[in-house]
Amino acid sequence: MIAGFIDGPLWYFSLTVFCIGVLWKLASIIFGKRKNDLSVARASGIPGAIKTVFSRFKADKGMVPHIRVQIVAGYMFHLGLFAVLFFAAPHILFIEENLFNLDKIGINWLAMPHWAFIVASEFAFLGLLMLWLHRLMNPVSRLISTADDHIAAILTFVVMLTGCMALLEGFSELRLLHRFCVELFLIYFPFSRLIHAFTFIPSRAFTGAWFGRRGISS
Amino acid sequence: MVEEVLAHSDYIDKYTRELVMSERLERGLQTLRAQMDTKVKSFFSSCVHCGICAEACLFYTETNDPRYTPIYKTEPMRKVWQEEYTFWGKFGKKLGLTKSLTEADLANWEELVYDGCSMCSRCSMVCPVGIDIAYIIRKVKEALAASEYSPEGLVAATKRAVEIGSPMGVKLVALQAQIKHVEADTGLSIPMDVEGADYLALLSSMEIINFPEYIEALARIFKHAGVSWTLCSEAFEATNSGLQIGNSVVAAELVERVVAGAYKLKVKYVISPECGHAFSAIRWDGPNFIGRAYDFKVIHILELLEELRNSGRLKTSGKETERLTFHDPCQIVRRGGVEAQPRQLLKSVAENFVEMTDHGRMNWCCGGGGGVSANERAEGLRLKAFNRKKSQLDELNVDTIVTACANCRLVMEEGLEENEMDIPIVGLTEVIAEHLVED
Numbered sequence: 010m011i012a013g014f015i016d017g018p019l020w021y022f023s024l025t026v027f028c029i030g031v032l033w034k035l036a037s038i039i040f041g042k043r044k045n046d047l048s049v050a051r052a053s054g055i056p057g058a059i060k061t062v063f064s065r066f067k068a069d070k071g072m073v074p075h076i077r078v079q080i081v082a083g084y085m086f087h088l089g090l091f092a093v094l095f096f097a098a099p100h101i102l103f104i105e106e107n108l109f110n111l112d113k114i115g116i117n118w119l120a121m122p123h124w125a126f127i128v129a130s131e132f133a134f135l136g137l138l139m140l141w142l143h144r145l146m147n148p149v150s151r152l153i154s155t156a157d158d159h160i161a162a163i164l165t166f167v168v169m170l171t172g173c174m175a176l177l178e179g180f181s182e183l184r185l186l187h188r189f190c191v192e193l194f195l196i197y198f199p200f201s202r203l204i205h206a207f208t209f210i211p212s213r214a215f216t217g218a219w220f221g222r223r224g225i226s227s
Numbered sequence: 228m229v230e231e232v233l234a235h236s237d238y239i240d241k242y243t244r245e246l247v248m249s250e251r252l253e254r255g256l257q258t259l260r261a262q263m264d265t266k267v268k269s270f271f272s273s274c275v276h277c278g279i280c281a282e283a284c285l286f287y288t289e290t291n292d293p294r295y296t297p298i299y300k301t302e303p304m305r306k307v308w309q310e311e312y313t314f315w316g317k318f319g320k321k322l323g324l325t326k327s328l329t330e331a332d333l334a335n336w337e338e339l340v341y342d343g344c345s346m347c348s349r350c351s352m353v354c355p356v357g358i359d360i361a362y363i364i365r366k367v368k369e370a371l372a373a374s375e376y377s378p379e380g381l382v383a384a385t386k387r388a389v390e391i392g393s394p395m396g397v398k399l400v401a402l403q404a405q406i407k408h409v410e411a412d413t414g415l416s417i418p419m420d421v422e423g424a425d426y427l428a429l430l431s432s433m434e435i436i437n438f439p440e441y442i443e444a445l446a447r448i449f450k451h452a453g454v455s456w457t458l459c460s461e462a463f464e465a466t467n468s469g470l471q472i473g474n475s476v477v478a479a480e481l482v483e484r485v486v487a488g489a490y491k492l493k494v495k496y497v498i499s500p501e502c503g504h505a506f507s508a509i510r511w512d513g514p515n516f517i518g519r520a521y522d523f524k525v526i527h528i529l530e531l532l533e534e535l536r537n538s539g540r541l542k543t544s545g546k547e548t549e550r551l552t553f554h555d556p557c558q559i560v561r562r563g564g565v566e567a568q569p570r571q572l573l574k575s576v577a578e579n580f581v582e583m584t585d586h587g588r589m590n591w592c593c594g595g596g597g598g599v600s601a602n603e604r605a606e607g608l609r610l611k612a613f614n615r616k617k618s619q620l621d622e623l624n625v626d627t628i629v630t631a632c633a634n635c636r637l638v639m640e641e642g643l644e645e646n647e648m649d650i651p652i653v654g655l656t657e658v659i660a661e662h663l664v665e666d
Contacts, residue, residue: 217357
C-alpha cells in the first residue's frame with residue numbers, strides 16, 4: 010500500500026508541486042513589478058543580460074585565490090549531480106519509461122558507464138560535503154547561513170545517499186526510500202533556497218542588463 | 228504623592244519612547260516594502276549564502292569582520308522579504324517562529340551600511356548568481372534614512388545641501404571668489420550664466436574649495452578646444468547628498484535644481500565633474516529620481532575630453548616621464564561605464580603609465596565613497612579599509628597617482644598621509660591641461 014502511494018499519488022503530487030511552484034516563481038519574477046530606467050542607455054541591456062548569464066559561471070581571476078574552496082566544491086557538486094541526474098542508467102530508464110514516455114517518441118540518450126557514474130557520484134558527494142563544511146566552519150558563511158540552507162543541503166545529501174543505496178536492486182524498499190526522498194525534495198524545492206537552480210538565470214540577467222545599458226561588462 | 232507622579236511620568240516617558248520607536252520602525256518597514264521589486268525578490272530567491280561577496284569587499288578583507296559581508300548588510304530587507312514574501316516566512320510568522328525586523332536591527336545595521344559600505348559595487352561584479360548587492364544596499368539605506376537611522380555627519384551634509392545648495396556649505400560667493408583667483412592666474416574669463424552655451428559645467432564642492440585647479444583646467448582646455456560653455460549661478464553644485472544618505476526626495480530636489488539651471492540657460496549638454504557619485508546621480512539616477520527623461524544630454528568630463536581628442540580639437544604635446552598609475556573611481560568606472568576614456572587620455576600624455584593589479588571595473592575603492600567620507604564616525608574604519616589601496620600602491624612603486632574624482636583624491640591623500648606615503652595625487656583633467664599645445 011505504501012509502495013503504491015509513493016509510486017503513484019505522492020509522485021504525481023510532488024511533481025505537480027515542483028512544476029507549478031517553479032513556473033509560478035519564475036513568472037512572478039519575470040512579470041513582476043519593476044521600474045523602467047529613464048536614463049539614456051549607452052547600449053541595449055539585452056546583450057549584457059545574455060552575457061552575464063554565462064560569464065558568471067567563471068570567477069574573476071583576481072578573486073580565485075580567495076574563493077578556491079567554493080569554486081572547486083561548487084563545480085564538483087553541481088557537475089557531479091548533473092551527470093548523475095541525467096546520465097545515470099536507472100534515471101534514463103525511469104525518465105524514458107515513466108515520466109514523459111520519451112522512448113515512444115524516439116527520444117533517448119546514452120547512459121554513462123558505471124565507472125563514470127561512480128566518479129560523478131563521488132564528485133557530487135565530496136563537493137556537497139565540502140560546501141557544507143565550509144558553510145559550518147567559515148565565519149562568513151556561518152554568519153549568513155539560514156536554516157533553509159542547512160535543510161536544503163541535508164535533503165540533497167539524503168536524496169543522493171538513498172540513490173546510491175537504491176543501486177542494490179535486490180531490495181525494492183531501498184528504491185522506494187530513494188523515490189520518497191526525491192518526492193520530499195521536489196515538494197520542498199520551490200519554497201526553498203533550492204529554487205536558485207532556476208532563479209539564478211533572471212538574477213544574472215537583471216544585473217547584466219543593468220550594467221550592460223551603462224556600457225559595462227559584468 | 229510625588230512618587231506616584233514620578234512613577235506615572237516614567238510610564239509616560241517609556242510609553243512615548245516606545246511609540247516613537249515603533250513609528251520609526253514602521254517607517255522603515257513601509258520603505259522596505261515599497262521598494263520590494265521583482266529584482267530584489269529574484270536576488271533573495273537566488274542567494275545561496277556562499278559568502279564569496281565578502282572577498283570582494285575591502286571593509287571585510289581589511290578587518291576580517293564577517294559582519295561586513297556585503298549580503299549581510301542587506302539583512303533588514305531580507306528579513307522583510309522572508310517574512311512577507313515567502314511561504315515558509317508567512318507560515319513561520321503564523322506559528323510565531325519567524326524573527327521579524329526590529330528597531331534594534333535598524334539601529335545595528337546603520338553602522339554596517341553607512342560606515343562599512345562605500346557603494347563601490349565590487350560585490351555585485353563577483354556574485355555567482357548575479358545579485359546586484361549594491362542595488363539592495365541602496366534600498367536598505369533608503370529605509371534607514373526614513374526611520375532616521377543615519378549618521379550625524381551625513382544628515383548635516385544633506386541639510387546643508389538642501390538649505391545652502393552644497394553639502395560643504397559652499398555658497399555662490401565662495402565660487403565667485405575662486406573664479407576671480409583662477410581668472411587672475413590664467414588671464415581667462417570663466418563664463419557664468421551664458422544663455423545658449425552648448426555645455427553647462429557642474430562642479431563639486433570639493434573641487435571648488437580643495438581643488439580649484441580643476442576649474443582652471445576646464446577653462447584652459449575649453450578655450451583651447453573652442454568649446455562653448457558656462458557655469459550656472461543657480462546650479463553649479465553636482466554632488467547629491469540625497470543619493471548618499473538614501474533619501475530619494477532630497478536626491479530628486481537636488482537633481483531638479485540642475486535641470487532647472489540647464490533649461491534656463493538652454494544648454495545642449497550638462498558636464499558632470501570628475502566627482503564619481505555626482506556623475507552617477509546626474510547621469511544615471513537623476514531621471515529616475517525626478518521621474519522623467521532630460522531634454523539635454525549628460526556627459527562626464529572624461530568622455531568629453533576623449534571626444535575632443537578624437538575629433539582633433541584637443542591637441543596635446545609632450546609626455547610625463549615619471550611612473551604613474553590611475554585610480555578608478557567606482558562610480559565613474561564600475562557603475563558609470565567610463566573605463567576606456569581615462570586610459571586613452573592618460574596614455575596620450577604619459578609614457579610610463581602602469582595599471583594596478585585589480586583595475587578598471589574590478590578596481591578597489593578608496594574607502595570613502597557612498598558618503599563614508601562625509602561620516603566622521605567612520606574615519607577609523609575608512610583608514611583601515613585604505614590598507615587595500617596601500618597594498619596595491621606598494622606593489623607598483625609609482626611616483627604619482629592620477630584619478631578623476633575629488634572625493635577619491637581627498638580620501639586617498641588622507642590615507643597616504645596616515646601611512647606616511649609621499650605620493651602626489653593629481654586629477655586627470657589637470658594633467659591633460661598641462662599638456663595642451665600652446666596656441
